């Protein structure tokens with residue numbers, strides 16, 4: 001059975017080019033966009049023809065005073081870490097990770113992961129994120145949660161080595177890929193996820209690379225997040241973290257999603273130039289953990305894709321990608337002492353199309369285009385903190401926040417309708433989250 005949806009009179013931001021704000025209508029058939037129409041006589045005629053072909057329309061949405069744009073794509077996340085949000089802040093990354101996160105994670109059951117990820121999904125849907133890249137443990141539970149909530153996700157079993165359970169984790173990574181690649185009607189894709197240079201010795205990294213090549217899947221890895229990491233890798237291998245991965249051949253044939261990429265020197269950039277994939281910039285996590293400012297614009301100048309993520313709520317405290325867009329832009333303005341250093345539009349593009357490129361799903365999502373998947377958000381502009389509306393792109397980058405997202409559609413399915421979540425029980429998710437997080441942080 002065909003399902004049809006007609007969004008009327010929206011300010012459409014297609015993310016296909018600088019001049020792309022057009023008032024008009026969008027037609028969706030099942031999971032795909034089948035038409036985008038502006039106000040010209042010719043486009044109105046085309047709209048009428050398409051409507052005649054489609055017959056009775058199941059649902060219309062009056063989007064007057066609303067912007068419609070592609071959903072946000074969070075390119076780096078650890079969704080169950082929402083259970084550990086705001087419990088151990090204001091620490092250095094290694095202390096935070098080793099003394100707080102790892103001990104709490106060691107207590108996590110599959111059910112904790114399921115409910116923790118659902119809590120994140122409720123927050124993400126509420127704040128306009130349609131897709132996320134997740135690296136964690138017990139990934140089956142996250143895959144089930146994604147299936148139920150209707151979101152789109154790239155799932156990765158995070159791999160750390162150094163104890164006797166390395167091979168077992170590797171098997172879980174393979175199981176995830178075999179069971180879930182293309183799952184949930186194609187909304188789930190998978191990657192291989194060696195956690196970081198400092199938790200993955202050369203031999204194990206080579207083994208993961210072989211698996212990624214065999215399955216023809218991307219690799220998702222943390223890289224160059226702190227000065228301490230640079231010092232540790234220099235001490236162990238006499239290399240920078242980026243050089244370490246380069247010498248192992250990681251950038252030769254594989255699509256790689258690098259999380260953070262803060263401490264990347266000019267010389268390191270030459271190792272990354274020409275790579276498939278790119279870097280996920282996580283400004284809020286980097287600011288909160290005092291990691292530094294990623295060389296976002298230098299990487300982009302060298303043709304390296306930079307998408308946008310939040311990192312887990314355990315460090316970033318929020319999964320609101322609009323807050324991330326604002327932070328990313330302000331960081332670069334401050335860093336260069338130049339407010340004109342990069343446009344607001346470019347940062348919106350990082351959170352949509354560029355993140356889609358990192359997840360290797362840009363042929364399906366990241367822009368509003370005929371033939372692409374219907375993954376989009378409606379933003380309510382009729383609010384005091386947004387009005388008067390002089391420049392829509394500026395307003396979205398600097399004034400809008402996640403709470404302004406009115407309606408969300410993923411794969412043609414409405415997940416949030418006028419701020420009501422349709423695919424999860426928010427009260428139950430929060431109740432389970434509160435109960436479980438209490439047990440996890442006890443005594444830590």
Ligand SMILES: CSC[C@H]1O[C@@H](n2cnc3c(O)ncnc32)[C@H](O)[C@@H]1O
Pocket residue numbers: 078097101102105135136137157158159160195196222225285311312315
């Ligand atoms: C083994 S699953 C993923 C692993 O990553 C940890 N993690 C969360 N945030 C960060 C970060 O900013 N840098 C490095 N590692 C991070 C998380 O706690 C999981 O153990």
Ligand SMILES: [Zn+2]
Pocket residue numbers: 076077078222259311312
């Ligand atoms: Zn991370």
